[in-house]
Amino acid sequence: MADLEQFRADARAWLDEHCPPTRRQLREGETAPAWGSPEFDAQIEGWKREICERGWSAPTWPRECGGAGLSPEEAKVLAQEMARIRAVPPIGGFGMYLLAPVLLEFANDDQKKRFLPDIANGRVDWCQGYSEPGAGSDLAGLQTRAVLDGDEYVIDGSKIWTTSAHLADWIFCLVRTDPDASKHEGISFILFDMKSPGVSVSPIQLISGQSDFCQIFFDGVRAKAENLVGVKNGGWTIAKRLLQHERSGLSGMMGGAAPSRKRKSGKRPLPNFHSMADLAAPYLGRDAEGRLADPFLRDGIVGVEMDNLCFGLTMKRSSDGAKEGQEVGHTVSMSKYYASELNKRRQELLVSVMGTQALGWEGEGFSATELAQTRGWLRSKGNSIEGGTSEIQLNVIAKRVLGLPD
Amino acid sequence: MSMILNDEQRMLQKTAREFVAEHAPVAHLRELRDEGDATGFSRGLWKQMAELGWAGIALPEVYGGSELGYAELGVVFEECGRTLAPTPLLSTVVLGAEVLLRAGSEPQQAELLPGVCSGDGILALAFQEAGRFAPYRVATKVTATADGHRLDGEKCFVVDGHVADRLIVVARSSGGEAERDGLSLFLVDPAAPGVEITRTIMADSRNAARVVFDGVTVGEEATLGRVGAAADTLDAVFDRATLALCAEMLGLASEAFERTVAYLKTREQFGAKIGSFQALKHRAATMFCDLELARSITLDGLRAIDEGREELPSLVSAAKARLADTAALVTCEAIQMHGGIGMTDEEEIGFFLKRARTAELFLGDATYHRDRFARLQGF
């Protein structure tokens, strides 16, 4: 363990020196450059470059794949040290969180060496080509065809709701390689360049006004056969595994926090624990005893805060269980379902709290928080659709966890 | 502390589950009810449970306990909850013993705690005076006498009140009706002149009594802690008892849920298992999620007691609110999904609903605890 403590000291010293103010919690008396200023951008770029060079954007991956080859124990220490100063992970996105875990598990060595370093360094942005106009919840019903022609597959079809497809460099895509097999058995998992001839992308506007998802059309797109991951027609296994990573990632983003311990001193253990009560107080006012003045909304807020607490503890329990080698796969659907529904409740409640101030679309008369609330409320409706709908998560729990019959 | 049971706790869980399944299944509660058993639980069985170490699990070794903690005591409560086993765990081991540990003098502890650990002594805390939990709403009056105190008032829902060897009474020595200050605690012999105890028969077939104090006099040695300053003790005791009760509710709700899922897999209508109907599947899956959250908050709360964490009161309220809601949901859905048979006394599922509702209201329901949580969090 002495080595581990040495590693901790080294990591701490390195982070202290290299992590710039914009990418961590500010120190006493420190200031950071303004958002969007050249200096701000330079800090972000510099941090990304330096930490990636060290392999710490993907600490446990092998060196030849862009990682640092750290042991799980060392990676944990590094994560603790980053959390200690609230350092922002340098690389995120579909590549890091969804694709990389399945490449590490299913790809051959050549594929790992070709694709992982660019993910670790954030050089390539990926998008997820799963859903199609005719295949959403029933994902295995997908119809995009891939036909082998020499050492390439020729791909025809369309994907829809593909988040950030218009910005992506590459796509990981589910395609049908055997139209005669049963629907789960004719699917393959393939990677190709979004700049390939025959790929066209048209953005779709969301109810929230953002247009970060797209429909993609494939017209005779040629993808190298060597970029098919795993075995041909065996893509469904990979597809499902990736969905597990997606679902746990989504639920991590939407909920779970420890309770405030030190209300009186105004300090809380978690920086991201935005108490809804603090947000609500200016709108609802407080009564003589300091309670939020609207008893019904107050009750709703307590309910959400408590459920958030219980949910956070459930995530902790699941990770404690995983550490002890327990099978915790079943918690993925539960947490995806619960976190989505909880976030929708939270957003609805915040709109009720702020009233019509939370329904401003743009321009004068609203604070930035209020305008963001409008968009956030609308965007939250997608939580229970993306990554598998709430109904589908409940189906999975009923079948896989409770063993209820079809 | 990990939220996963360690090896010893798992052993304890296994022993407890097997013991109650064999000796105190739901049929045992039914039998006590149908026979109109005067005690309301089996003294012989309680003695055996004490011999297994359950009574003294969290109590000091000097009094015969094993000085483990609430993480362990919670395991026992949960398993007893699964079969609705009637025991004096809550009245004696938690409410009674915790008051003694916090407010009792050394001689008071030495007199009563060994009996708690051995399963020979039963205690009852008499605090409640109306249907809804209101910890400081105490009208029972104390007046000083030449050599002690005189008590006058009336208590309801005193758990195990009719079989207690000693009553611990919360009374008001000063202050207004619902004031936190001015509460005091006294040990009272149930056989003392002026004490009148009537057992009340509850829907859940568990023990409760109405106790009237009419000019009951006690000596100075009967005072527990400082006169007028009982609220701190009571807060801590209620927090612990509430979490123990949550563990019991977790057990009963888990059991009711598992029985219901099993029924969904066997009962057939329209030529199919009713568990294949999505209207029922989704409700079952939702309950599964709610139970997972209930388990997490209960386990964390119990560990917070053992670790002396300062956010304990918030966790207690979050736990009781969640368990109250979840146990109500699960037991109501259990009846609905059983259909007509769920309404019969012969089918055991109804026992779970009755106990859930009683446990929900005891020590504060969801509304009470949501309000308390908000206050504790400053809103």
Ligand SMILES: Cc1cc2nc3c(=O)[nH]c(=O)nc-3n(C[C@H](O)[C@H](O)[C@H](O)COP(=O)(O)OP(=O)(O)OC[C@H]3O[C@@H](n4cnc5c(N)ncnc54)[C@H](O)[C@@H]3O)c2cc1C
């Ligand atoms: C914000 C957002 C981002 C997304 N990003 C991506 C992306 O990057 N890549 C990608 O591939 N996809 C993406 N999706 C697509 C998403 O995965 C699908 O929308 C989702 O799987 C549902 O499919 P669908 O839209 O076809 O709805 P449908 O499957 O048609 O569902 C319609 C309704 O029917 C219900 N339903 C369907 N089947 C059942 C059943 N068996 N039992 C009960 N109810 C059922 C559904 O729950 C839903 O309520 C995104 C979606 C959103 C909202």
